[in-house]
Amino acid sequence: MAGNKKANQRGASRREFLKTATAGVGAMVGVPGAAEAFDFETFLQNHFRELSEDELKDVLQRLERKYSKKYRKTVSIDATGPIDGVVYGYGLDISRCIGCRRCVYGCVEENNQSRDPEIHWIRVLEFEREKVLRGINLEDGNPYYDHEQVPAEGKIYLPVACQHCEDSPCTNVCPTGATWTEPDGIVVIDYDWCIGCRYCMASCPYGARHFNWKEPEIPADEINPDMHIIGNRPRPKGVVEKCSFCIQRVRKGRYPACVEVCPVGARKFGNLLDPNSEIRYLLENKRTFVLKAELNTRPKFFYFYG
Amino acid sequence: MKTLRPFWDFTAGSVAVVSRGNRYYYAWIALLVLLSLGGLAAWGNQFVNGLITSNMRDQVSWGFYIGNFAFLVGVAAAAVVLVIPAYVYQWGPLKEVVMLAELVSLAAIIMCIFFVTVDLGRPQLFWHLMPALGNPNFPYSLLVWDILVLTSYWAISYFIVTYLLFKDYMGQKYNVNFIMPVIFLSIPLAISIHTVTAFLFMGLKARPFWDTAILAPRFLSSAFSSGPALVLIVLQIMRRVGSISIPNKALFKIAEFLAYAMAINLFFLGVEVFSEFYSPTQHAVHARLHWFGLDGRTDIAIYTWLSLACNVIAFVIFAVRPLRYKLPLLSAGCVLAFGGVFIEKGLGLLLPGMTPDMLGEIYIYNPSLNELAVGVGVWSAGALFFTLMAKVAMAISAGELRHRGT
Numbered sequence: 001m002a003g004n005k006k007a008n009q010r011g012a013s014r015r016e017f018l019k020t021a022t023a024g025v026g027a028m029v030g031v032p033g034a035a036e037a038f039d040f041e042t043f044l045q046n047h048f049r050e051l052s053e054d055e056l057k058d059v060l061q062r063l064e065r066k067y068s069k070k071y072r073k074t075v076s077i078d079a080t081g082p083i084d085g086v087v088y089g090y091g092l093d094i095s096r097c098i099g100c101r102r103c104v105y106g107c108v109e110e111n112n113q114s115r116d117p118e119i120h121w122i123r124v125l126e127f128e129r130e131k132v133l134r135g136i137n138l139e140d141g142n143p144y145y146d147h148e149q150v151p152a153e154g155k156i157y158l159p160v161a162c163q164h165c166e167d168s169p170c171t172n173v174c175p176t177g178a179t180w181t182e183p184d185g186i187v188v189i190d191y192d193w194c195i196g197c198r199y200c201m202a203s204c205p206y207g208a209r210h211f212n213w214k215e216p217e218i219p220a221d222e223i224n225p226d227m228h229i230i231g232n233r234p235r236p237k238g239v240v241e242k243c244s245f246c247i248q249r250v251r252k253g254r255y256p257a258c259v260e261v262c263p264v265g266a267r268k269f270g271n272l273l274d275p276n277s278e279i280r281y282l283l284e285n286k287r288t289f290v291l292k293a294e295l296n297t298r299p300k301f302f303y304f305y306g
Numbered sequence: 307m308k309t310l311r312p313f314w315d316f317t318a319g320s321v322a323v324v325s326r327g328n329r330y331y332y333a334w335i336a337l338l339v340l341l342s343l344g345g346l347a348a349w350g351n352q353f354v355n356g357l358i359t360s361n362m363r364d365q366v367s368w369g370f371y372i373g374n375f376a377f378l379v380g381v382a383a384a385a386v387v388l389v390i391p392a393y394v395y396q397w398g399p400l401k402e403v404v405m406l407a408e409l410v411s412l413a414a415i416i417m418c419i420f421f422v423t424v425d426l427g428r429p430q431l432f433w434h435l436m437p438a439l440g441n442p443n444f445p446y447s448l449l450v451w452d453i454l455v456l457t458s459y460w461a462i463s464y465f466i467v468t469y470l471l472f473k474d475y476m477g478q479k480y481n482v483n484f485i486m487p488v489i490f491l492s493i494p495l496a497i498s499i500h501t502v503t504a505f506l507f508m509g510l511k512a513r514p515f516w517d518t519a520i521l522a523p524r525f526l527s528s529a530f531s532s533g534p535a536l537v538l539i540v541l542q543i544m545r546r547v548g549s550i551s552i553p554n555k556a557l558f559k560i561a562e563f564l565a566y567a568m569a570i571n572l573f574f575l576g577v578e579v580f581s582e583f584y585s586p587t588q589h590a591v592h593a594r595l596h597w598f599g600l601d602g603r604t605d606i607a608i609y610t611w612l613s614l615a616c617n618v619i620a621f622v623i624f625a626v627r628p629l630r631y632k633l634p635l636l637s638a639g640c641v642l643a644f645g646g647v648f649i650e651k652g653l654g655l656l657l658p659g660m661t662p663d664m665l666g667e668i669y670i671y672n673p674s675l676n677e678l679a680v681g682v683g684v685w686s687a688g689a690l691f692f693t694l695m696a697k698v699a700m701a702i703s704a705g706e707l708r709h710r711g712t
Contacts (some may be wrong), residue, residue, distance in 0.1 A: 047434075047441050050441070125665060125666075137666070138665050138666040139591055139666035140666065140668050141665060158664060159398060169512060170448045172443075173446070173447050173448065173449065175435055175442060175443055175449035175453075176431075176440060176441055176442065176443060177441045177442075178435040192433075194427075194428070194433060195426050195429070195435070196357075196426050196428045197422075197427070197449065198367045199447070201364070202368055202660070203510045203513075204512060204626065205511070205664055206665070207364070207365075207663055207664035209364075211367060211427065212356070212427070213356050213360075213362075213363065214356035214357075214358035215356060236428075237356045238356060238357065238426075238427025238428040239428065240427075241570055256316045274310065295511050296511075299510075
């Protein structure tokens with residue numbers, strides 16, 4: 001607690017300093033209306049983990065106002081915290097997956113991913129079954145398959161998204177601490193703190209991180225108004241984003257969107273700390289593997305043969 | 307006040323010096339200013355429209371900017387390493403060599419900082435990196451380490467240059483016992499900036515092409531074959547347009563040093579080739595792309611062979627005595643070494659590391675026009691900074707700019 005308080009005080013004085021400094025610059029430049037063109041409050045916003053309760057409330061309300069106006073519907077943004085005694089794990093049955101990509105588009109809708117340019121947090125790779133039987137080499141995978149019908153003859157499918165590694169290279173390299181692992185094991189990003197250096201993208205072994213190369217575009221009628229501040233709220237241009245295990249859902253006891261939408265039940269999700277959970281059953285009774293195990297990133301995303 | 311007064315005079319005098327010159331000088335400055343402004347406009351375009359103006363994408367998320375950054379850190383590091391032989395061999399005017407090398411370093415570091423800045427998605431949030439104000443992820447993130455060593459190195463180089471110049475300006479002799487330890491301190495720091503920059507890539511276990519212990523030694527050897535080459539060219543230009551005298555003997559010594567550096571650089575490259583191709587793992591796919599191309603795309607392989615050709619020819623020129631004693635040939639060798647290493651590090655190191663991407667997709671990256679314009683702008687700004695600083699330095703060395711009291 002004491003540490004938190006100290007951090008908040010440090011944050012407060014930092015805000016004061018920057019406020020004065022930027023006000024000074026603004027006055028010097030003397031451009032009226034510069035304040036509207038440049039969002040000072042976002043510019044000055046503290047790191048998510050250093051926000052006091054009041055500051056967090058302010059931030060949430062400001063974002064709600066901003067997005068409600070932009071998308072012309074009532075948007076609610078919360079910051080629901082982790083549940084005690086829960087660490088999430090994911091299981092994917094590659095013998096069931098048919099490569100229909102419903103998870104990909106379900107994820108896009110749930111998590112307000114940009115439609116132009118298209119950002120997909122889940123990528124489904126298609127492999128020749130023959131080849132995979134002799135071992136998976138990701139270079140053999142094709143994410144751009146386009147068949148009339150899936151599953152295509154002689155193919156198998158491997159969907160990949162953020163693996164929520166226990167020893168996550170991406171959080172280690174981030175120069176500003178804008179991405180970190182929450183107590184429930186979810187690797188999250190503070191979209192207001194990320195400076196867009198893309199070091200995390202260079203360090204992620206799973207290609208799970210995506211950059212907003214331009215201002216993301218989402219049609220107003222397709223926006224999902226139930227948002228989490230470090231989850232599916234719309235992202236600004238110039239920041240990195242990725243799967244958050246649908247933090248806005250799972251922390252309220254719901255399944256991630258991809259689990260719900262999967263038509264063949266290939267996707268499983270649960271609490272790794274609960275010995276009676278489905279994910280624990282899978283780990284104990286099925287043949288599982290993780291991607292690039294040799295890198296020792298210890299993913300919490302397990303593939304299994306059902 | 308007593309020290310402020312001469313400093314004010316010094317600043318005013320410097321401004322007077324840089325605003326004087328012949329036609330060619332004005333044309334050169336005008337060109338650099340124009341290109342810098344062009345770069346600034348291109349950066350503005352990128353800032354407003356996003357990095358979509360580059361050809362970087364999720365598959366290849368770092369490109370021309372970071373490649374230039376890695377290359378220029380090498381130039382900054384290597385220029386100063388010339389200080390060792392300059393001191394050991396007692397080359398002619400030691401002070402001039404040290405000073406010009408330091409100026410090259412300063413300009414290179416400024417360009418490094420520019421290149422990192424233009425690569426950011428949200429450069430306005432740069433303050434998030436600063437201690438106390440922001441939240442630098444120290445000691446975990448090597449990017450923070452890099453910023454740390456680069457700024458310290460810049461500060462120490464800047465101090466050395468201003469100290470030497472200001473003493474000269476005041477007509478006082480510089481205190482060898484005071485400045486020599488500082489110069490020697492800057493040498494390990496020079497090595498460290500490039501080592502840390504190599505670690506920035508080496509530390510990524512996700513990228514097998516960079517995950518090799520020889521990357522830092524290779525960074526240093528390629529830096530030592532390119533940085534001094536630039537200094538050698540600069541020294542020759544300075545000798546012609548300025549009033550300093552640098553004996554040919556000093557230039558040939560640098561060329562000899564370059565021959566050793568390039569030999570080691572080529573040896574390291576060979577070592578890497580052996581480990582990638584004699585017992586190729588799945589990860590050798592990056593090396594295959596590097597040397598031969600994949601799926602019929604040989605874009606990167608062309609860079610590789612071009613750079614190898616440049617480096618080998620440069621090595622021959624530096625190594626064979628009668629060849630390096632011919633100044634035009636020597637200059638050609640320097641240009642080749644500089645260009646060869648620029649291609650090798652700027653694109654040859656970076657792109658195969660990121661292609662194929664983490665899920666095996668091959669996206670062939672080539673910088674966009676906007677990226678090139680930004681890059682040219684940064685190089686021009688660096689050259690402008692160097693020209694102005696060098697002009698002042700030369701005027702002081704030649705005694706044209708002196709404190710009135712002396």
